[in-house]
Amino acid sequence: MTRTSPPSPAEHARQALASLALPGGGTLGASDRLGGVAVQGGRINAAIRVTPDEAEAFAPLRAQAEAVLRALPGIDQALVVLTAEAAAPAPPPKLAAPAPTRRPEILPGVAHVVAVASGKGGVGKSTTAVNLALGLRLLGLRVGLLDADIYGPSLPTLLGLHGKPRVGPGRKLMPMDAFGLKAMSMGVLVDAETAMVWRGPMVMSAITQMLAEVDWGALDILLVDMPPGTGDAQLAIAQGTRLSGAVIVSTPQDLSLIDARRGITMFRKVDVPILGIVENMAHFLCPTCGAEHAIFGRGGARAEAERLGAPFLGAVPLTMELRAASDAGQPIVARDPDGALGRLYLELARSLRAELARTTATQPVSPTPVHGGHRP
Numbered sequence: 001m002t003r004t005s006p007p008s009p010a011e012h013a014r015q016a017l018a019s020l021a022l023p024g025g026g027t028l029g030a031s032d033r034l035g036g037v038a039v040q041g042g043r044i045n046a047a048i049r050v051t052p053d054e055a056e057a058f059a060p061l062r063a064q065a066e067a068v069l070r071a072l073p074g075i076d077q078a079l080v081v082l083t084a085e086a087a088a089p090a091p092p093p094k095l096a097a098p099a100p101t102r103r104p105e106i107l108p109g110v111a112h113v114v115a116v117a118s119g120k121g122g123v124g125k126s127t128t129a130v131n132l133a134l135g136l137r138l139l140g141l142r143v144g145l146l147d148a149d150i151y152g153p154s155l156p157t158l159l160g161l162h163g164k165p166r167v168g169p170g171r172k173l174m175p176m177d178a179f180g181l182k183a184m185s186m187g188v189l190v191d192a193e194t195a196m197v198w199r200g201p202m203v204m205s206a207i208t209q210m211l212a213e214v215d216w217g218a219l220d221i222l223l224v225d226m227p228p229g230t231g232d233a234q235l236a237i238a239q240g241t242r243l244s245g246a247v248i249v250s251t252p253q254d255l256s257l258i259d260a261r262r263g264i265t266m267f268r269k270v271d272v273p274i275l276g277i278v279e280n281m282a283h284f285l286c287p288t289c290g291a292e293h294a295i296f297g298r299g300g301a302r303a304e305a306e307r308l309g310a311p312f313l314g315a316v317p318l319t320m321e322l323r324a325a326s327d328a329g330q331p332i333v334a335r336d337p338d339g340a341l342g343r344l345y346l347e348l349a350r351s352l353r354a355e356l357a358r359t360t361a362t363q364p365v366s367p368t369p370v371h372g373g374h375r376p
């Protein structure tokens, strides 16, 4: 008697996608367009191969495919990307390695582009990106901050950005100035409702525009506040820039789980060094009694970072002060640079600078004088 083993989750997902109709006729299953399908826990990533001209027409199929995958039992997140980099059958879906020759054209004056990312949403990427950027600024570096979250931009709120950016020489957009940082976000360019309906290809072109058509000028570091996930925005950043590295933000309870690892794997696949892990909401700082409550235990994140082979940059507590400052558009490092949290982010910034210098020895991160407080 022969036994057939049940299909693997990935195979099951492929079968579910097979009958979807292609824009030009035929089905996805009968074509060679379905790239790799990866299932990890309750998440599925899949890729559909298209040529660049087809991307727009395939956007509805992409959405349909995500809906089909999300409806599978045991799946709570599905991400389908259109891989448009090759007309011929493409290799399995991994982020295309950033083309090294492109960065000098796009960001001629930027020494390092560093992504602030996570495997999942809401862990504090934007909060970390903003305060880390301000910490780097306190170290005397020229710092830019790009909000790559097209659907849910945070920088306008976090930095209290108002108004529209100016158009500068050469018809390029001038970044906004906030607390000595150069900042740009889709949130200051279009209404929230407009961006909400954009599909993948438009997200990619919006990000490319914020890289190429903004006059970033000379910067030591451009921090990119990444949206959650591993989709189009990530692809656009990886393709449009040569990332010097990535900082992964994680909460303690996620670190040991698949999320942080997924973020790390994504960057390692495209040879982007992990500059470090920031543990956010590590412990609770009680506003009334001042006591620290290690709700998720202590030391786990550092140990886990070591296990993942990534430097541990530091741990930020869960505090109402931090949240209130962010909500008020006055990041904690700007509001109170000498307070406990201000000093903590400054330390994180120092560790990041050291790690960046170590991994990119050819391009030292050189401080430039800053009016007001340069802290070596």
Ligand SMILES: Nc1ncnc2c1ncn2[C@@H]1O[C@H](COP(=O)(O)OP(=O)(O)OP(=O)(O)O)[C@@H](O)[C@H]1O
Pocket (backbone or CB within 6 Å): 118, 120, 121, 122, 123, 124, 125, 126, 127, 128, 149, 152, 154, 226, 227, 228, 280, 281, 316, 317, 318, 319, 320, 322, 323, 324, 326, 327
């Ligand atoms: N250490 C902290 N203490 C208290 N509140 C925090 C802390 N870090 C982040 N928050 C709050 O948690 C919420 C989510 O943070 P944030 O927007 O930075 O996360 P994110 O990872 O960028 O989210 P998304 O994936 O939606 O972009 C915000 O309201 C923020 O103010």
Ligand SMILES: [Mg+2]
Pocket (backbone or CB within 6 Å): 125, 126, 127, 149, 154, 225, 226, 227
């Ligand atoms: Mg965010």
